[in-house]
Amino acid sequence: MPHVVIANRLRDGIVVFLGTSHQWVEKLSECSPAQSEAEEEALIRLGQEASDRQEIVDPTLIEVEEKEGVLHAVKMREAMRAMGPTVREDLGKQAEN
Amino acid sequence: MTPSKKGFTVPLLKQGKVADDTFVRIGDEDPLPDQGDVIVGLSRWQADRDELTRHKGSLGVELAVGESPSEIEGDLAHFDVIALDFPAFSDGRAFSSARLLRERHGFQGEIRAVGDVELEQLHFMARVGFDSFLIESDDPEKDWTTAQADLDLWYQPTEDGHTTVRQKRRR
Amino acid sequence: MYQYDEFDREFVEQRAKQFARQVERRLAGELPEDKFKPLRLMNGLYLQLHAYMLRINVPYGCLSSEQMRKLAHVSRLYDKSYGHLTTRQNMQLNWIRLVDMPEILNELASVNMHGIQSSGNCIRNITADEYAGVAADEIEDPRIYCEFLRQWSSLHPEFSFLPRKFKISVTGSPNDRAAVMAHDIGLRLYKNEEGESGFEVFVGGGLGRTPFVGKSIRTFLPTEHILSYCEAILRVYNQLGRRDNKYKARIKVLVHETGIDKIRELVEAEWESIRDGALNLPEEDIALIRARFTPPRYEAPLDSEDELKALREKNPDFDRWVDQQLAEHKQPGYSIVNISCTPIGKPPGDISSDQMEAVADLADLYSMGELRVTHNQNLVFTDVRRQDLFKLWQALVEIDLETANHGLITDTICCPGLDYCALANARSIPVAEKISNAFADHERQKEIGEIYINMSGCINACGHHHVGNIGILGVDKKNSELYQLMLGGSAKEDASIGKILGRGFDEDGIVTAVENVVDTYLEIRTDGETFIETHRRVGDDPFKERLYGASPKTR
Numbered sequence: 068m069p070h071v072v073i074a075n076r077l078r079d080g081i082v083v084f085l086g087t088s089h090q091w092v093e094k095l096s097e098c099s100p101a102q103s104e105a106e107e108e109a110l111i112r113l114g115q116e117a118s119d120r121q122e123i124v125d126p127t128l129i130e131v132e133e134k135e136g137v138l139h140a141v142k143m144r145e146a147m148r149a150m151g152p153t154v155r156e157d158l159g160k161q162a163e164n
Numbered sequence: 165m166t167p168s169k170k171g172f173t174v175p176l177l178k179q180g181k182v183a184d185d186t187f188v189r190i191g192d193e194d195p196l197p198d199q200g201d202v203i204v205g206l207s208r209w210q211a212d213r214d215e216l217t218r219h220k221g222s223l224g225v226e227l228a229v230g231e232s233p234s235e236i237e238g239d240l241a242h243f244d245v246i247a248l249d250f251p252a253f254s255d256g257r258a259f260s261s262a263r264l265l266r267e268r269h270g271f272q273g274e275i276r277a278v279g280d281v282e283l284e285q286l287h288f289m290a291r292v293g294f295d296s297f298l299i300e301s302d303d304p305e306k307d308w309t310t311a312q313a314d315l316d317l318w319y320q321p322t323e324d325g326h327t328t329v330r331q332k333r334r335r
Numbered sequence: 336m337y338q339y340d341e342f343d344r345e346f347v348e349q350r351a352k353q354f355a356r357q358v359e360r361r362l363a364g365e366l367p368e369d370k371f372k373p374l375r376l377m378n379g380l381y382l383q384l385h386a387y388m389l390r391i392n393v394p395y396g397c398l399s400s401e402q403m404r405k406l407a408h409v410s411r412l413y414d415k416s417y418g419h420l421t422t423r424q425n426m427q428l429n430w431i432r433l434v435d436m437p438e439i440l441n442e443l444a445s446v447n448m449h450g451i452q453s454s455g456n457c458i459r460n461i462t463a464d465e466y467a468g469v470a471a472d473e474i475e476d477p478r479i480y481c482e483f484l485r486q487w488s489s490l491h492p493e494f495s496f497l498p499r500k501f502k503i504s505v506t507g508s509p510n511d512r513a514a515v516m517a518h519d520i521g522l523r524l525y526k527n528e529e530g531e532s533g534f535e536v537f538v539g540g541g542l543g544r545t546p547f548v549g550k551s552i553r554t555f556l557p558t559e560h561i562l563s564y565c566e567a568i569l570r571v572y573n574q575l576g577r578r579d580n581k582y583k584a585r586i587k588v589l590v591h592e593t594g595i596d597k598i599r600e601l602v603e604a605e606w607e608s609i610r611d612g613a614l615n616l617p618e619e620d621i622a623l624i625r626a627r628f629t630p631p632r633y634e635a636p637l638d639s640e641d642e643l644k645a646l647r648e649k650n651p652d653f654d655r656w657v658d659q660q661l662a663e664h665k666q667p668g669y670s671i672v673n674i675s676c677t678p679i680g681k682p683p684g685d686i687s688s689d690q691m692e693a694v695a696d697l698a699d700l701y702s703m704g705e706l707r708v709t710h711n712q713n714l715v716f717t718d719v720r721r722q723d724l725f726k727l728w729q730a731l732v733e734i735d736l737e738t739a740n741h742g743l744i745t746d747t748i749c750c751p752g753l754d755y756c757a758l759a760n761a762r763s764i765p766v767a768e769k770i771s772n773a774f775a776d777h778e779r780q781k782e783i784g785e786i787y788i789n790m791s792g793c794i795n796a797c798g799h800h801h802v803g804n805i806g807i808l809g810v811d812k813k814n815s816e817l818y819q820l821m822l823g824g825s826a827k828e829d830a831s832i833g834k835i836l837g838r839g840f841d842e843d844g845i846v847t848a849v850e851n852v853v854d855t856y857l858e859i860r861t862d863g864e865t866f867i868e869t870h871r872r873v874g875d876d877p878f879k880e881r882l883y884g885a886s887p888k889t890r
């Protein structure tokens with residue numbers, strides 16, 4: 068299973084993702100996931116370092132999957148974070164295009 | 165002297181100043197030195213009480229969380245210091261212990277906060293009766309000033325000498 | 336309502352500055368998250384799924400129009416132009432940036448508002464009867480004591496790092512609208528046979544993973560002792576409450592494991608030592624606080640009843656609203672008006688910044704500038720002249736707040752759930768919306784009558800599902816949402832905890848299940864019986880049979 072790291076940015080709490088480009092991005096779609104254990108470990112380490120530098124909070128490795136060319140978080144909870152509230156489609160990342 | 169987790173000595177903050185810590189914390193199995201100021205745990209006190217009362221030097225006892233001040237209620241005259249441990253920032257049991265020692269049992273000596281002590285609790289600690297702090301910080305004196313400057317209005321009466329809001333209103 | 340004096344104001348300002356300093360330390364990297372977290376929580380700041388969430392206290396539900404206007408402003412400027420009314424009578428903003436917090440707290444402090452202790456393991460915002468001070472059935476106004484408790488609990492030096500959160504609720508009426516028996520401490524103000532005022536004190540109630548109804552620890556506590564008695568309870572709890580397992584850390588578990596008699600003995604012994612100390616409230620101090628509650632300037636009632644009657648006959652929608660949303664005021668010529676913030680098919684308790692502003696203006700016009708937030712996520716205008724009812728209703732229609740569903744099935748209580756909350760297991764708002772749509776027809780709602788549906792998105796029970804007549808709990812089963820159904824809970828003076836009926840349902844299934852439960856009730860109820868009365872008479876069996884088919888005996 069491919070993985071990315073998810074976290075909240077310290078300053079504003081916005082959800083950010085870390086993929087193999089090793090840049091924090093605001094959209095899951097801008098992320099290329101880790102495909103191997105070695106890549107995953109690198110992401111976890113970078114996430115932890117960013118947390119130690121007090122840039123982000125709670126870095127967590129999550130599973131993602133590609134459906135019809137689009138990346139989705141596997142777990143409901145993380146999918147919610149990647150999109151925004153289902154009861155307010157005008158808010159959150161789903162609304163920012 | 166108390167070594168910190170990081171290995172260096174944790175400064176003692178007293179009356180807003182970094183002070184010399186003359187006390188040594190003696191573990192339950194450690195030999196008692198011939199002289200010098202020592203702090204022991206409750207079980208050591210209970211086990212070696214006679215030996216400790218004859219000790220040349222000041223004596224302190226440290227209560228872990230869950231050890232009630234009532235256990236040393238009758239012994240207070242023997243202690244110059246009572247240290248109360250904060251095993252975690254979020255564990256607030258020692259706040260009650262300090263208040264009971266001061267307000268219920270009338271302990272006049274030093275009450276020392278040890279363990280996970282941080283700037284952000286200093287004002288609470290001072291209010292319940294702590295008057296010294298082993299605090300891991302680069303600048304304990306600045307911490308103290310910061311904490312003191314935060315708030316000067318209190319709703320709760322404790323016996324720390326501060327006027328409460330209720331008293332101010334009555335004037 | 337209570338008017339802050341110079342000390343109260345200064346206190347909030349100092350606290351706002353203190354938190355600004357803590358935020359600075361955090362942003363500068365001096366304070367790691369594990370230390371900052373308890374501090375931000377003590378100021379009402381959570382980190383949720385999408386952003387930071389700020390919970391703003393509305394002390395015992397009382398809000399001025401000026402404060403409401405400020406909430407409108409803050410939610411518009413620093414958030415996404417809406418807020419959420421919670422079951423604890425507070426308001427939550429969902430999209431807060433940490434860097435804005437110092438400014439937000441300054442804004443709030445300018446109208447004496449803050450988030451102090453709206454979260455964290457400390458004494459939380461005091462809650463109370465939403466009709467306190469104006470209800471016709473009230474024995475005595477509990478707000479004065481709520482105010483003493485608010486002050487006493489604010490930054491309590493001894494009780495700011497408790498084993499777990501601690502909630503106190505107060506009512507002054509025999510009809511409990513404050514769910515006092517679902518709180519860590521519940522206080523019921525009444526007069527004894529000698530005519531003296533005092534509290535019955537309940538302890539150890541609470542919902543969450545292991546729900547308990549509070550137990551009476553003292554049947555009569557003279558009002559002057561309220562603070563010292565609470566201090567005694569808290570001191571016992573702070574020392575003995577479990578800290579090894581956060582699910583066992585609430586006082587309800589201590590009371591349950593130790594036994595109420597032993598707890599009473601410990602509390603009473605502790606109280607004996609402090610009862611006549613500095614926490615005692617002499618009449619002169621009570622009078623000082625009482626004087627800061629501006630008394631409403633009631634006018635002699637105009638006789639508007641005939642006119643009102645005529646208007647009701649002409650306007651069926653108005654008639655329905657009057658019928659449903661009003662409660663009896665102690666003052667002739669006035670009514671208490673419930674304003675539903677749970678419109679059909681919308682998220683319960685959400686209110687837009689524009690609505691907040693409009694409501695604030697209406698409160699100035701029609702409710703002496705005062706309003707309340709209720710535990711079922713609605714608003715109340717406390718002092719409406721009956722001759723103004725029609726004008727108020729017309730104005731509410733303009734801002735979509737005229738729903739007539741108070742106490743009816745669509746007036747659901749519902750927590751934010753997985754749409755917002757970091758602890759959630761399942762979404763709750765979409766389910767509430769669907770149920771609301773299914774029962775949208777007003778006549779059908781009226782036929783069903785008084786019934787409470789409460790829903791939570793996880794075991795923490797912010798939606799008070801255990802004490803809903805129908806309770807719904809969202810769980811996560813292998814990464815899909817499942818909803819458990821429970822019946823028989825009540826949050827009122829006859830408090831009871833609902834029990835899970837059987838296996839859970841998916842999102843659409845739970846809506847059908849609720850409809851089936853309601854249909855079953857309609858079939859088997861006797862004349863005038865409410866849902867809870869029927870359930871108490873017949874138990875779970877007829878409902879189980881309808882939902883799961885199997886006969887009760889073989890299950």
Ligand code: SF4
Nearest residue numbers: 750756759792793797
């Ligand atoms: S009940 Fe659970 S899901 Fe709902 S708001 Fe509370 S913690 Fe969040």
